[in-house]
Amino acid sequence: xxxxxxxNEKYLKMQSEKIKERIARFGGKLYLEFGGKLFDDxxxxxxxxGFEPDSKIRMLAELKDEAEIIIAINATDIEKNKVRGxxxxxxxxxxxxxxxxxxxxxxxxxxxxxxxxxxxxxVEAFKGxxxxxxxxxxxxxxxxxxxxxxxxVVSDEGYGKNEYIETTRSLVVVTAPxxxxxxxxxxxxxxxxxxxxxxxxxxxxxxxxxxxxIPLDHPVNExxxxxxxxxxxxxxxxxxxxxxYGETTVNYNRDVEIFPVLRSMYEGIxxxxxxxxxxxxxxxxxxxxxxxxxxxxxxxxxxxIRRYYNALCNQRKGNNCTTEINKIKLIxxxxxxxxxxxxxxxxxxxxxxxxxxxxxxxxxxCDGRIVTGKTSALLGASSAVLINAIKTIAGIxxxxxxxxxxxxxxxxxxxxxxxxxxxxxxxxxxVLIALAITAATSPEAKRAMEALAQLKNAELHSSVIxxxxxxxxFRKLGINLTxxxxxxxxxxxxx
Numbered sequence: 001x002x003x004x005x006x007x008n009e010k011y012l013k014m015q016s017e018k019i020k021e022r023i024a025r026f027g028g029k030l031y032l033e034f035g036g037k038l039f040d041d042x043x044x045x046x047x048x049x050g051f052e053p054d055s056k057i058r059m060l061a062e063l064k065d066e067a068e069i070i071i072a073i074n075a076t077d078i079e080k081n082k083v084r085g086x087x088x089x090x091x092x093x094x095x096x097x098x099x100x101x102x103x104x105x106x107x108x109x110x111x112x113x114x115x116x117x118x119x120x121x122x123v124e125a126f127k128g129x130x131x132x133x134x135x136x137x138x139x140x141x142x143x144x145x146x147x148x149x150x151x152x153v154v155s156d157e158g159y160g161k162n163e164y165i166e167t168t169r170s171l172v173v174v175t176a177p178x179x180x181x182x183x184x185x186x187x188x189x190x191x192x193x194x195x196x197x198x199x200x201x202x203x204x205x206x207x208x209x210x211x212x213x214i215p216l217d218h219p220v221n222e223x224x225x226x227x228x229x230x231x232x233x234x235x236x237x238x239x240x241x242x243x244x245y246g247e248t249t250v251n252y253n254r255d256v257e258i259f260p261v262l263r264s265m266y267e268g269i270x271x272x273x274x275x276x277x278x279x280x281x282x283x284x285x286x287x288x289x290x291x292x293x294x295x296x297x298x299x300x301x302x303x304x305i306r307r308y309y310n311a312l313c314n315q316r317k318g319n320n321c322t323t324e325i326n327k328i329k330l331i332x333x334x335x336x337x338x339x340x341x342x343x344x345x346x347x348x349x350x351x352x353x354x355x356x357x358x359x360x361x362x363x364x365x366c367d368g369r370i371v372t373g374k375t376s377a378l379l380g381a382s383s384a385v386l387i388n389a390i391k392t393i394a395g396i397x398x399x400x401x402x403x404x405x406x407x408x409x410x411x412x413x414x415x416x417x418x419x420x421x422x423x424x425x426x427x428x429x430x431v432l433i434a435l436a437i438t439a440a441t442s443p444e445a446k447r448a449m450e451a452l453a454q455l456k457n458a459e460l461h462s463s464v465i466x467x468x469x470x471x472x473x474f475r476k477l478g479i480n481l482t483x484x485x486x487x488x489x490x491x492x493x494x495x
Contacts, residue, residue: 005295026202115182154268219300
């Protein structure tokens with residue numbers, strides 16, 4: 001059953017206050033490296049039930065009069081047309097998407113910085129495009145032996161060679177389309193140039209996971225390891241914080257490994273480092289806003305299971321995910337996660353598929369009830385379970401047809417006779433459109449439509465890998481989906 005365990009309003013208040021404190025600590029100018037997803041952090045909303053996916057951007061919007069945004073993009077990623085796996089768009093296009101999204105919240109985007117800059121026709125074309133759109137573009141260059149040759153990095157030939165990004169506000173948020181974009185280097189380069197100009201400024205880091213003030217083996221932190229299993233991130237006790245304060249806190253390997261280098265850079269710029277540990281650098285308040293630990297633990301355990309099934313399906317699609325799968329399996333074993341207990345919809349879906357001899361699906365509603373759907377001549381299993389679920393929520397008898405045959409028939413004929421589909425069964429999006437049309441004249445269909453909102457945070461399992469269309473529909477409805485790592489057919493191509 002779905003239970004809220006995270007106080008989102010408290011989080012927004014505490015987080016903005018913490019950032020304001022950090023700005024004041026550095027004399028009124030802070031470069032804040034912003035990691036993770038700003039607009040659509042669905043991982044956080046799944047493992048911290050009550051956390052809204054846009055919480056971080058809403059928090060920044062509360063500081064919009066003090067904040068400006070710098071978007072960093074690695075020039076190599078532009079050259080290689082690197083693609084964001086979750087969105088399916090290239091990093092350069094995602095820069096434009098981010099700018100639009102920030103502006104939509106009333107936030108000021110000051111500039112874009114091209115990190116590891118090297119001139120090429122592709123990079124110059126992108127730079128020209130941004131400038132034609134009225135954006136300021138700066139160049140930061142690759143530094144030889146970065147970050148380990150500290151004396152060279154912190155010199156006029158290192159950071160000093162970078163173009164200074166003109167900023168006008170007290171909070172400068174440095175974000176990027178994805179990892180490896182040079183956010184930290186951008187922040188430290190700016191501090192170097194500020195120091196040369198007699199401007200006081202500081203650096204801090206905002207990452208939601210791992211959460212520093214909950215246990216290392218807490219399922220929320222383990223879910224972060226599962227989510228980054230392909231990157232080989234490892235949560236660990238921050239040894240620098242333990243030595244400095246005698247306090248056990250959690251960080252991850254990359255921040256711990258880079259901290260001696262960052263500390264030396266700070267000392268090279270300012271003569272001393274304001275931080276004694278990687279944990280000191282962070283400003284994340286999420287751990288202070290968990291009010292029902294058991295609800296959060298349960299949500300995180302279910303997320304680990306979803307990550308496991310996602311890795312299995314990716315491997316079935318032809319990707320090499322063996323290391324990722326083995327790591328998540330180890331996390332589940334060490335955590336004592338029981339798949340059948342945590343996600344009973346999996347067992348029910350498989351039993352339904354075995355009984356019918358065809359693909360089936362099961363959905364566990366937020367109140368704990370489980371509803372199934374089977375494959376028929378009219379509907380695929382995913383469409384059937386969706387219809388059956390909203391009937392259950394709306395209190396409509398399962399034998400009642402809530403979509404008019406006068407609507408379904410023409411849609412099926414359109415698919416087969418005009419659009420070239422061989423399968424007349426309706427996808428979930430087609431079913432919802434047909435339901436919406438029927439709702440104009442049918443009270444039952446209208447009640448079913450109104451029940452859709454209550455599917456958010458439900459748990460769904462399919463006995464086969466679903467089509468991208470169905471996956472996208474369930475994602476938009478806020479339903480947490482897993483699939484068995486097998487296709488309905490033995491074809492090599494699955495569109």
